[in-house]
Amino acid sequence: MSDQSRLDSTPAGKVWNFILLGAPGVGKGTQAELLTKRFGAVQLSTGEVFRAAKKLPVSEQTPAIKEAISYMQAGNLVPDSTVVAIVREKLHCPELHRGLLLDGFPRTVPQAEALSDILNTENIPLDAVLSYELPIEQVLERLGGRRTCPKCGASFHIKDRQPRVKGICDQCGTELIQRDDDRPEAIRVRLETYDRKTAPLIEYYQKKGLLIRVECGETPQETFARTLQALKLA
Numbered sequence: 083m084s085d086q087s088r089l090d091s092t093p094a095g096k097v098w099n100f101i102l103l104g105a106p107g108v109g110k111g112t113q114a115e116l117l118t119k120r121f122g123a124v125q126l127s128t129g130e131v132f133r134a135a136k137k138l139p140v141s142e143q144t145p146a147i148k149e150a151i152s153y154m155q156a157g158n159l160v161p162d163s164t165v166v167a168i169v170r171e172k173l174h175c176p177e178l179h180r181g182l183l184l185d186g187f188p189r190t191v192p193q194a195e196a197l198s199d200i201l202n203t204e205n206i207p208l209d210a211v212l213s214y215e216l217p218i219e220q221v222l223e224r225l226g227g228r229r230t231c232p233k234c235g236a237s238f239h240i241k242d243r244q245p246r247v248k249g250i251c252d253q254c255g256t257e258l259i260q261r262d263d264d265r266p267e268a269i270r271v272r273l274e275t276y277d278r279k280t281a282p283l284i285e286y287y288q289k290k291g292l293l294i295r296v297e298c299g300e301t302p303q304e305t306f307a308r309t310l311q312a313l314k315l316a
């Protein structure tokens with residue numbers, strides 16, 4: 083069955099299960115929020131799970147979470163098997179039958195294969211893998227325009243979120259800086275790394291007929307409208 087007919091044949095009121103992909107700077111986080119609101123789906127972001135895990139009392143830590151924390155505390159990357167174990171725990175949850183939005187997972191083809199097994203076990207059919215795309219020049223403009231206050235951490239943008247006084251933090255009056263991460267060379271490296279790591283995953287979902295590319299618009303609302311169009315819901 084083609085992508086098209088699969089989407090057209092979905093009944094109204096159906097539960098949607100998505101994976102979101104997108105390079106840093108494309109605004110994927112905002113789309114995740116908008117999709118969650120529209121579909122009532124539960125968002126599972128592995129980055130968020132890890133951040134929350136560190137604050138969990140020990141009594142509430144599952145074995146997989148404990149394992150992840152010990153890797154993070156040692157300054158190591160959490161290995162695939164542990165990430166998969168955490169996702170498995172999280173997906174075994176009745177709430178998810180309202181719909182699922184996965185963000186930050188899977189990152190690799192082996193993770194995608196493991197996910198496919200988990201979703202089969204939990205009876206959660208994957209509807210679409212949304213890949214948000216934006217030309218590199220525009221990502222550079224978005225991320226490269228970011229200015230940060232070194233004292234209070236407030237974040238500004240030379241175009242989209244200007245401080246009241248140019249170059250000065252609204253909140254504490256400190257001179258704003260451009261973080262090393264936000265310099266064009268660093269952004270290029272991050273984007274190249276993302277593309278290299280994600281290309282096999284994109285191909286994997288393309289072969290399965292699940293990949294939907296969404297070209298990012300000027301605003302989050304425009305991108306969201308394109309998402310609904312791509313899903314044949316608008």
Ligand SMILES: [Zn+2]
Pocket residue numbers: 231232233234235236251252253254255256
């Ligand atoms: Zn400040």
